[in-house]
Amino acid sequence: MPPRRCAQRCWAPRWPRSCIPPTSTAAHSAQPCRWPTWSRWRGRPGVPVIVDAAYLSFPTALISDLVGSGADLVCFSAKYFYGPNAGGFLAGRTDLIEAVTDPDFTGYESGATSRSAGRPFKMDRTTIVATVLALQEWLTMDHDARWASYGRRVLALQAALADLPGLHARPAQFTLDERLIDAAPNALVLRPGSAAAATAMEDALATGTPRLLCVREGEELVVCVETVREATTRRWPSGCGRPRRGCRERRRRPAPERSSTASRVATALREELLAGLHAPGTPMRDVGAGGARGRRGHDARGPGRVGPPWTARPRPAHRGMEVARLDAADVRDIYAARLVIEQAGLVRLRATGTTAFAPSWTPRPTWPTPRTARTAAAPWRPTPASTTSSRERPAASGWPARTRRRCSSCGSCCRSPTGPTPPSTARPPPTGHWRSRCATGTRRRPARHWRLIWTRPGNGSAPSSAPRSHRERAQTPGTLTEDRIRQAVDPAAALAAVRQGFIALHEDRVTLPAILDFEFPEHHGEAHVKGAHIHGADHWVVKAAAGFFDNPEAGLPAGSGVSLVFSASTGFSDCVLLDNGYLTDLRTAAAGALSIELLARQDAGHALIVGAGVQARLQLQALLGVRTPQDVTVFARRPQEAVRYAEEMTALLGVPVQVADDLDGRRAVPISS
Amino acid sequence: MTTTPARAPLIAADWLRPGTHISAVGSDLPGKQELDAGVLGRADIVAADLPAVAAVNGELQHAVASGVVDLDRVVALGALAADAATGRTTEDQITVADLVGLGVQGGDRGGRGGPPARMSVP
Numbered sequence: 001m002p003p004r005r006c007a008q009r010c011w012a013p014r015w016p017r018s019c020i021p022p023t024s025t026a027a028h029s030a031q032p033c034r035w036p037t038w039s040r041w042r043g044r045p046g047v048p049v050i051v052d053a054a055y056l057s058f059p060t061a062l063i064s065d066l067v068g069s070g071a072d073l074v075c076f077s078a079k080y081f082y083g084p085n086a087g088g089f090l091a092g093r094t095d096l097i098e099a100v101t102d103p104d105f106t107g108y109e110s111g112a113t114s115r116s117a118g119r120p121f122k123m124d125r126t127t128i129v130a131t132v133l134a135l136q137e138w139l140t141m142d143h144d145a146r147w148a149s150y151g152r153r154v155l156a157l158q159a160a161l162a163d164l165p166g167l168h169a170r171p172a173q174f175t176l177d178e179r180l181i182d183a184a185p186n187a188l189v190l191r192p193g194s195a196a197a198a199t200a201m202e203d204a205l206a207t208g209t210p211r212l213l214c215v216r217e218g219e220e221l222v223v224c225v226e227t228v229r230e231a232t233t234r235r236w237p238s239g240c241g242r243p244r245r246g247c248r249e250r251r252r253r254p255a256p257e258r259s260s261t262a263s264r265v266a267t268a269l270r271e272e273l274l275a276g277l278h279a280p281g282t283p284m285r286d287v288g289a290g291g292a293r294g295r296r297g298h299d300a301r302g303p304g305r306v307g308p309p310w311t312a313r314p315r316p317a318h319r320g321m322e323v324a325r326l327d328a329a330d331v332r333d334i335y336a337a338r339l340v341i342e343q344a345g346l347v348r349l350r351a352t353g354t355t356a357f358a359p360s361w362t363p364r365p366t367w368p369t370p371r372t373a374r375t376a377a378a379p380w381r382p383t384p385a386s387t388t389s390s391r392e393r394p395a396a397s398g399w400p401a402r403t404r405r406r407c408s409s410c411g412s413c414c415r416s417p418t419g420p421t422p423p424s425t426a427r428p429p430p431t432g433h434w435r436s437r438c439a440t441g442t443r444r445r446p447a448r449h450w451r452l453i454w455t456r457p458g459n460g461s462a463p464s465s466a467p468r469s470h471r472e473r474a475q476t477p478g479t480l481t482e483d484r485i486r487q488a489v490d491p492a493a494a495l496a497a498v499r500q501g502f503i504a505l506h507e508d509r510v511t512l513p514a515i516l517d518f519e520f521p522e523h524h525g526e527a528h529v530k531g532a533h534i535h536g537a538d539h540w541v542v543k544a545a546a547g548f549f550d551n552p553e554a555g556l557p558a559g560s561g562v563s564l565v566f567s568a569s570t571g572f573s574d575c576v577l578l579d580n581g582y583l584t585d586l587r588t589a590a591a592g593a594l595s596i597e598l599l600a601r602q603d604a605g606h607a608l609i610v611g612a613g614v615q616a617r618l619q620l621q622a623l624l625g626v627r628t629p630q631d632v633t634v635f636a637r638r639p640q641e642a643v644r645y646a647e648e649m650t651a652l653l654g655v656p657v658q659v660a661d662d663l664d665g666r667r668a669v670p671i672s673s
Numbered sequence: 674m675t676t677t678p679a680r681a682p683l684i685a686a687d688w689l690r691p692g693t694h695i696s697a698v699g700s701d702l703p704g705k706q707e708l709d710a711g712v713l714g715r716a717d718i719v720a721a722d723l724p725a726v727a728a729v730n731g732e733l734q735h736a737v738a739s740g741v742v743d744l745d746r747v748v749a750l751g752a753l754a755a756d757a758a759t760g761r762t763t764e765d766q767i768t769v770a771d772l773v774g775l776g777v778q779g780g781d782r783g784g785r786g787g788p789p790a791r792m793s794v795p
Contacts, residue, residue, distance in 0.1 A: 061755075499754050502722065506751025515726070517702060526702060549678060588772070591722060591750070592674060592696045595770030598753040598760050599720060600694035610683055610707065611676035615698060619674050637677070663683055 048072035048096065055080035055176045060139050061503070067091040078127075080176065083134030087127045144496075150186040153225040157188050166193050174215065174222050190214075190221040479576045486582060491622055494590040501534070502594065509535045524550045539565050539574060545584040552613075559585060559614060585618050593622035605630050610663070612636035612645035620649055620657075635660040675699055675707040686711030691765040697732045698772045708732050708769070714741035717766040720748045722773060731773040747771075 049071040057063050057076050066074045073096050078087030090097050154171045161169050171185035180189060192198050198219050205212040205221075215222035480488075504510050516529040525548030533540035545561030552558055559581035565574045577583065596604075607629040609616050620632065632655050636642035639661065646657040675683065677699045684695065686709050695716075699707045713719055713736040721727035724747040728737045736742040750770065752758035761768055 502749075502751035503755040504751070505723070506749055506755050506757060512723075515730075517730075519702065528701070547678070588698055591772050592698050592770075594754065595696045595720060595722075595750055595772060596674075596694060598750065599696075599718065599768040599770055601692055601761070601764050603764075604692075604694065607674065609674050609676065611699065613676065615676040616674075619676055619696075619698065623674060637679075663688075 048093075050092075051075065057081050057138065058143065060143075063091075064507075072096060078131045078134055081134055081138035083138075084127050084130040087131035087134075089131060089135065147184045147186070150225055151184060153228055154185045154188050157223065157225065161188075161190070167191070168193075172222075174224055178215070180217065180222065186226055187215075187222050187224045189217070190223060191219060192221070193219075195219050478574070479578060481578050482580045482582055485577055485579045489583065489586065491586060491590065491593075491625065494586045495593055495622070495625065498587060498590040498594055502591075504534050511535070511540075520548070523548055533568060538568055540568050541565050543584065545581055547581075557581070557614065585614055588615060589618035589622040592619045593626050596623055597626040600627060602627075607632045608660070609634045609645075610636075612638075612641040616645060617649065620655075621653065624653060624655065629655070631655075632657045633660050634658070635663050677707060678705060679707050680705055682706050682709040682712075684708045684712055686715050689715060689767055691767065694761075694768045694770070696770045696772065700731050700734075700771070701773045702730055703734060705730075706732065706735055710736040710739050710741045713769055713771075715767055716769040718748060718761060718768045719746060719771065720750050720753060720760075720768070721771040722750045724749055727771045727773050732769075732771040 050073040051066060051069075051071045053066050053074050054077050056066060057080055063076065071092060073090055073092035075090050076088055078089070079085045151171070158169050158171060161167060168191040170189050170191075172180045172187055172189045173183040173185055174180055174187040180187075190198075190201070192201050195218070198216065198221055202214055202216055202221055205214055212223070215224065501510075505512070511533045513531055518527040518529075520526065525546060527544065527546040529542065529544045531540065531542035541563055543561060543563040545559065547559050548556075549558050557580070561579060561581040561584050563577040563579060563583060565577060566572065567574050604627050607620070607623060607627070609620055609632065612634055616634070616636075623629075632649070634642050634645050634649075634657055636645065639659070642659045646659050649655070649657045675695065675697045677683065679699060684707065689695075689712065695708065695712065697707050699705065713732060719733070719736075719742055721731060721733060724733070724744060727733040727747070728744050733742060733744070733747065737744050748758045748760075750772075753760050
């Protein structure tokens with residue numbers, strides 16, 4: 001296997017145990033990395049290559065890189081992508097994976113019925129659900145935003161400590177192989193001045209409330225912030241039209257504590273144990289635990305059957321836990337933890353519409369049972385509902401919880417995550433605003449029948465003309481104007497997106513229909529309709545873009561266009577992007593920059609731009625993002641355009657731009673970029 | 674970097690010096706041409722965003738039609754980005770990228786329920 005560089009070019013040559021973990025986009029460098037030299041083992045009979053990839057799950061492209069590297073088995077740990085501690089997943093040869101799953105956890109503990117050699121496969125279905133969820137999140141997560149959030153926390157912490165005399169605090173990155181490097185920070189390094197002071201501080205932090213455990217590095221303490229939660233404040237957009245009665249006050253009031261299914265079952269179990277109803281060794285089958293203790297409906301059924309058959313194979317002979325050497329508190333903890341994770345997992349799997357792990361039983365239309373609906377109109381959730389209404393369903397895939405509110409009258413009108421999104425800031429977008437209307441048209445109290453709807457200008461604010469049903473709303477896409485698109489998408493984002501797009505294309509993960517081309521020779525114009533869907537993406541897009549090159553003479557820009565964004569789950573149009581060709585221009589510039597980044601010499605000193613239109617301007621800007629030429633030359637068939645281009649770009653970019661009056665390289669400038 | 678809707682070659686093959694890289698983004702329809710076919714013939718590496726499309730719409734249409742460039746030799750830009758293909762290996766190589774534009778690039782919606790922050794950008 002020839003030496004390779006990883007997908008993100010971010011690896012030091014040490015491999016695999018001591019390599020520098022890739023951390024953030026900012027930390028990516030152009031250092032080459034040697035792919036492991038396991039090629040000499042490949043193909044030898046009886047010598048499987050097993051890679052302990054542990055934390056090598058970031059950048060996410062690395063996962064597929066490793067899996068496709070020819071190893072027989074690659075093992076990833078879940079805790080490094082924020083999954084459960086005991087979880088992980090394997091990729092590789094089918095026979096090896098089946099061999100691993102064969103001796104399962106419960107098999108060993110079930111005694112003589114199916115004793116196996118050991119317990120290497122410790123994942124129960126709780127852990128599987130949590131691992132799959134964590135991996136799904138990890139693969140779709142905006143990792144730049146993740147790192148940016150660490151930076152924010154570190155800076156907030158540093159600012160809070162700035163006044164303390166004698167304490168030096170600096171941001172740093174604490175890598176997964178436990179080194180401090182100067183890169184995108186995820187930790188604050190405290191230097192109190194002496195080893196004794198550091199010890200005292202470490203002890204004080206470890207015994208305080210809450211307990212803070214630091215990493216000790218000589219005289220320094222490393223405070224990692226990755227698991228620290230940022231404080232959030234919920235703000236409703238002003239003028240959002242929410243019912244005033246109780247709008248703010250109610251939300252600030254903590255939700256009343258209510259006993260969970262887990263705690264009720266656990267209480268019953270504890271009492272039974274203390275009463276001596278269970279002898280040590282008695283199997284307690286968790287599937288029916290709730291029902292056996294007087295719980296009805298979903299409570300009784302419990303989250304027993306989750307996922308496809310392989311996640312919970314029916315093995316009634318030894319399914320469940322044993323009470324040997326467990327006291328009542330242990331049982332309570334185990335049940336509570338298991339139910340918490342499974343409930344949360346189920347709720348979120350349903351919310352995201354994942355079908356692969358849908359429960360095999362049919363959920364009831366109202367969940368949980370109507371008996372408890374008054375106090376628990378939403379599924380019980382593990383997080384303390386101190387700042388959010390108990391009626392809100394958890395947000396999934398970036399959609400805010402308040403648009404997912406469930407109407408108790410029809411029970412179906414607001415489940416689908418389609419339709420326009422409410423504004424995320426206090427300022428509503430210019431094309432409409434949110435109003436509170438009864439979703440069902442019954443206009444009945446209580447207020448949970450009501451939900452936010454999108455009111456567009458022109459429709460007026462009369463309730464009768466606003467879209468009322470989910471169907472209407474889904475068929476009325478939102479609109480984004482060029483200004484908002486320009487705010488949202490910058491060249492750096494475009495370059496990253498274009499790079500991922502090309503990689504997806506190369507990996508055949510794209511549906512890419514043929515391009516429709518139009519020509520309008522009488523106006524020196526052309527138009528193209530293109531569309532694509534990256535498999536797994538939430539949306540698919542069709543774009544119509546035109547270039548009419550006589551337009552500038554009439555004082556109009558040459559390029560124009562519009563993009564239509566559709567939901568990939570329902571097919572409804574979701575958004576109209578009135579970008580006037582901006583996205584097309586940005587994409588083309590980013591593709592040009594990418595081609596230069598990938599192919600041009602690192603030390604390219606001269607750039608020649610042929611053409612002086614919009615694209616020539618964007619291309620030069622994008623080019624300067626990936627190379628630093630000392631001089632730039634422009635040639636255009638209309639010399640006055642070239643002169644104007646040179647003046648504008650020199651002023652804008654600070655790079656001297658010369659004008660060539662001839663393209664012949666022997667008389668003008670070297671042609672290189 | 675060539676960005677024009679030209680229909681006749683602007684760049685001749687014998688102008689190129691070793692180490693030159695050209696990105697041609699102008700040609701996206703049959704009949705358009707910014708680079709002489711010989712430019713692509715002289716290049717050590719020819720890349721395209723989508724080689725099959727570039728052979729019909731891009732600079733490659735003339736080079737492939739005249740047999741100067743073998744389509745099998747054209748590298749996909751995605752393969753370079755994914756490090757599945759070899760890019761420039763020496764400083765003296767001449768490289769050409771032919772970009773016709775796709776419908777692919779893009780990602781997901783921005784988070785926080787705001788407007789789509791990053792869309793598929795065809």
